[in-house]
Amino acid sequence: MTVPAPIAELLAAARRAQRAGDVAGMARLVETALAAHPTDFDAGLMRAEAAVHEGRYADARAALAGLEPAAWDDPRRLLRLAEFHSHMGRPIEAERCCARAVALSPNDTRALYDLAAASIALGRLDAAEALFDRVIADRSDDWDAWANRSTLRRATVERNHVAALETALAESGGDAEARIALGHALAKELEDLGRYDAAFAHLKDAAAARRARLSYRxxxxxxxxxxxxxxxxxxxxxxxxxxxxxxxxxxxxxxxxxxxxxxxxxxxxxxxxxxxxxxxxxxxxxxxxxxxxxxxxxxxxxxxxxxxxxxxxxxxxxxxxxxxxxxxxxxxxxxxxxxxxxxxxxxxxxxxxxxxxxxxxxxxxxxxxxxxxxxxxxxxxxxxxxxxxxxxxxxxxxxxxxxxxxxxxxxxxxxxxxxxxxxxxxxxxxxxxxxxxxxxxxxxxxxxxxxxxxxxxxxxxxxxxxxxxxxxxxxxxxxxxxxxxxxxxxxx
CATH class of the missing domain: 3.40.50.300 (P-loop containing nucleotide triphosphate hydrolases)
Structure with a gap:
């Protein structure tokens, strides 16, 4: 009797096949892994991934649907499913998984952030803003949350985040990611307020910081x-x-x-x-x-x-x-x-x-x-x-x-x-x-x-x-x- 290879070895081989451009080989290795370990969550996700690469979207959806019941009480797995749904352009399904993750773990900032992202895609902009507020209150160094929040509506004199953004940038210690995200957010809100010179100064610095991190010609x-x-x-x-x-x-x-x-x-x-x-x-x-x-x-x-x-x-x-x-x-x-x-x-x-x-x-x-x-x-x-x-x-x-x-x-x-x-x-x-x-x-x-x-x-x-x-x-x-x-x- 042939002893099946350990699941980790099969999935690692499948990932190598993917990197080499052999998607069919990736799919075969994943199916071999699932034949021996039919309930493995990682293998199930990789099955969906291989199906997407091959254009078998119905198979990918079926694979994700099969994984959801087993993930329903596990916030980490739910967020991984939500991420996959988002990449497939399925924000309704992503929102469902994120909402369940937040219900299970109400103070999990990653779950809150991912639910906000799904809410934006579905046009629930007020809900997304409230979720980003919660993320920032708990983790003030989540720079992406700051940047995304500023895109949700037009800033006004009565309602804006300029002072908070300036304080966060000053306290970030020159962190490059903070310069990029907070700089773009400040540029957007200052432009809304008609403060164009200040907006461009922040934008120029943020864009330069972003460009410095890219290897591009x-x-x-x-x-x-x-x-x-x-x-x-x-x-x-x-x-x-x-x-x-x-x-x-x-x-x-x-x-x-x-x-x-x-x-x-x-x-x-x-x-x-x-x-x-x-x-x-x-x-x-x-x-x-x-x-x-x-x-x-x-x-x-x-x-x-x-x-x-x-x-x-x-x-x-x-x-x-x-x-x-x-x-x-x-x-x-x-x-x-x-x-x-x-x-x-x-x-x-x-x-x-x-x-x-x-x-x-x-x-x-x-x-x-x-x-x-x-x-x-x-x-x-x-x-x-x-x-x-x-x-x-x-x-x-x-x-x-x-x-x-x-x-x-x-x-x-x-x-x-x-x-x-x-x-x-x-x-x-x-x-x-x-x-x-x-x-x-x-x-x-x-x-x-x-x-x-x-x-x-x-x-x-x-x-x-x-x-x-x-x-x-x-x-x-x-x-x-x-x-x-x-x-x-x-x-x-």
């Missing part, structure tokens, strides 16, 4: 975008299948903080459209189809020559597992702008909605946002300029090589003429107009982006031209963009 991203344009010339894209009028995915893409979440909420307020949120399914389907690409350059070369119809089928198979409840499903991953050529080749039924924003307002909006993951170019003005310049060139390439293939929405035009631009957007996607699209702020669907609080308010124009309040501090960005021939403001 914007030249690498610029080279990648240039290589993509070279690999997908106009003569290759002329062979793309003609656009189909059949229901299908709607890609809402562009730079972060350009208005992609606003456009997503307008579209998903329609009865025939649902949002899948910011998912990685297209990139993951591409990597799987490229089969062993050595690096980014090799991936780009393989992507141009691969079977694009097969790529489309792989993407459809992955997103079908997410069980969209409408004929049209939004993939709102901003950096999918890198893949516009591939989307056109692989998915003739896809609608491609490119959201644009004036260069200075767009770059400044990124500069003042503390992203938890991704967008490392956003913390330095020179990096921002270099990235924006190369992005503009890539989008000009797609525009010339795929004339008429994209629906282009300007953030400023949408703000100025919400009804007219919303109609153009909806009709461009091939669905009939519904008045609910004008009440996007009443859309109850979860949202898990940096705009989670803003998109629950009606449209306003406070951020249009806002960069001019910081013109002196942003001068290096303006000079670099102007030298590249890029207009600083939106042109109607």
């Amino acid at each position: 914007v030249a690498d991203d610029a080279a990648t975008m240039e290589a993509i344009a070279a690999a997908f010339p106009a003569d290759l894209l002329r062979d793309a299948p003609p656009p189909s009028s059949e229901p299908g995915p709607i890609f809402v893409l562009g730079l972060p903080r350009s208005g992609t979440t606003l456009v997503d909420r307008i579209l998903s307020s329609h009865s025939r459209v649902t949002s899948l949120g910011e998912i990685q399914d297209f990139a993951l389907a591409l990597i799987a189809q490229a089969r062993g690409a050595r690096d980014k350059g090799d991936l780009i070369r393989r992507s141009a020559a691969m079977d694009h119809a097969a790529l489309g089928r792989a993407y459809r198979a992955r997103t079908a597992g997410r069980t969209p409840d409408a004929p049209f499903a939004i993939d709102k991953t901003p950096l999918n702008f890198l893949y516009i050529g591939l989307i056109a080749l692989a998915l003739p039924e896809a609608r491609i909605v490119h959201v644009r924003r004036g260069a200075m307002d767009g770059c400044f909006a990124m500069f003042k946002t503390l992203f938890r993951m991704g967008y490392p170019f956003s913390y330095d003005l020179h990096d921002l300029a270099a990235y924006r310049i190369t992005y503009e060139r890539l989008m000009a390439h797609w525009r010339a090589a795929l004339p008429g293939r994209m629906i282009e929405i300007d953030y400023e035009a949408l703000i100025a003429d919400q009804a007219g631009e919303s109609r153009r957007l909806i009709e461009g996607c091939g669905v009939e107009w519904e008045e609910a699209c004008l009440a996007f702020h009443a859309n109850p669907a979860p949202v898990a982006t940096a705009s989670a609080a803003q998109v629950r308010m009606p449209i306003h124009d406070r951020s249009v031209g806002l960069w001019r309040r910081y013109e002196q501090g942003l001068a290096p960005l303006a000079v670099a963009l102007s030298a590249a021939g890029i207009a600083l403001d939106h042109r109607a």
Whole structure:
């Protein structure tokens, strides 16, 4: 009789397989572990993780559901389940697990924090603020709680956290994480109060502290975008299948903080459209189809020559597992702008909605946002300029090589003429107009982006031209963009 390997050894081997890109091997090892240890919680979580990597979302949901009864009286396990639900874009399930964890352990600051995060995604902003208040009262050095609390509403003279934030920053002893989180929070609240010089001073220091912790070269991203344009010339894209009028995915893409979440909420307020949120399914389907690409350059070369119809089928198979409840499903991953050529080749039924924003307002909006993951170019003005310049060139390439293939929405035009631009957007996607699209702020669907609080308010124009309040501090960005021939403001 063969003695099964210890569970720890099997799971460690599964993790090594994952790191090596062998997700199928990871899944096999996890199933071997579960065959011998069917009730092991860690193995069950890894089963769900392997299923997500392979695009088997129904299997992942089933695995998590099977684990919840055994975790129901264990706050630690509940929070691990909640974290996994959050990564899968399931804030209702995450909130349920976090609420139970808080009920079991009312003073657990991690449980309180995680419940606040789930509450934000579900639009329960007052509840989230109260939870962050509790976290900060118990653990004043939870800098993320301070930063997130400041994003939940517009600060006023009567109601703000500026004095408390300044005191916490002064008492932090120069801690880098405190400088980053508290500096961003102060910049946001001081801007709300119209104290622009003080806001920029804190923002500049916080962004510099964040940038100092990153190992990043914007030249690498610029080279990648240039290589993509070279690999997908106009003569290759002329062979793309003609656009189909059949229901299908709607890609809402562009730079972060350009208005992609606003456009997503307008579209998903329609009865025939649902949002899948910011998912990685297209990139993951591409990597799987490229089969062993050595690096980014090799991936780009393989992507141009691969079977694009097969790529489309792989993407459809992955997103079908997410069980969209409408004929049209939004993939709102901003950096999918890198893949516009591939989307056109692989998915003739896809609608491609490119959201644009004036260069200075767009770059400044990124500069003042503390992203938890991704967008490392956003913390330095020179990096921002270099990235924006190369992005503009890539989008000009797609525009010339795929004339008429994209629906282009300007953030400023949408703000100025919400009804007219919303109609153009909806009709461009091939669905009939519904008045609910004008009440996007009443859309109850979860949202898990940096705009989670803003998109629950009606449209306003406070951020249009806002960069001019910081013109002196942003001068290096303006000079670099102007030298590249890029207009600083939106042109109607």
